[in-house]
Amino acid sequence: MEKKLYLIYVNPIGKNSDDNFEYDFMFSEAPDVVWGDDWAEQCPSACDDMCPDESMINKTIRIICDIPFGLAQKNSCFSMQDCIDGILALAWEDISEYEEYPSPIRLVFKFGEKIENVREKLSQREIEFEGEDNDTADEETGEITEF
Numbered sequence: 350m351e352k353k354l355y356l357i358y359v360n361p362i363g364k365n366s367d368d369n370f371e372y373d374f375m376f377s378e379a380p381d382v383v384w385g386d387d388w389a390e391q392c393p394s395a396c397d398d399m400c401p402d403e404s405m406i407n408k409t410i411r412i413i414c415d416i417p418f419g420l421a422q423k424n425s426c427f428s429m430q431d432c433i434d435g436i437l438a439l440a441w442e443d444i445s446e447y448e449e450y451p452s453p454i455r456l457v458f459k460f461g462e463k464i465e466n467v468r469e470k471l472s473q474r475e476i477e478f479e480g481e482d483n484d485t486a487d488e489e490t491g492e493i494t495e496f
Contacts, residue, residue, distance in 0.1 A: 352378055355461045356375070356380075356462045356464065357375050357377045357439075357460060358400060358401055358439065359373070359374055359418065359439050361418070361420060369413050370413070371413050372411065372412050372414075377406060379405070382405065384402065386399075387399060388428060389428055389429075392426070408464075410478040411478070411480060413479050416474070417442070432460040438457050438458060441455070441458070
């Protein structure tokens, strides 16, 4: 049985050689205690590293897609606390260059969203978690195996 995991952060990796975007989706079993350096700052885009403390991350899963995401930590108006409070999403599909609204849904991911909901949203756009079988927490040690 899969542990209850909740989305706590979306980290941009960059573009790969196929010109696709790569993102690490980070999940925690206890989103109510997640915090990171500078998360109270009102201009996270001016901060160096907004990732939550590693001890709070239970699983990291990479996605590779052709969709650009706007990210909370790249904005200049809202703090990461605002994501926790539900005022701002962690990541949202940047549709500024689109000619049509995305179908069937625009991808938007909120802090504390269940992993099952994230999977379902991505599957509606035919995106899957990359290497999920290779990126699981070791049941005995709790350590994350990187892929």
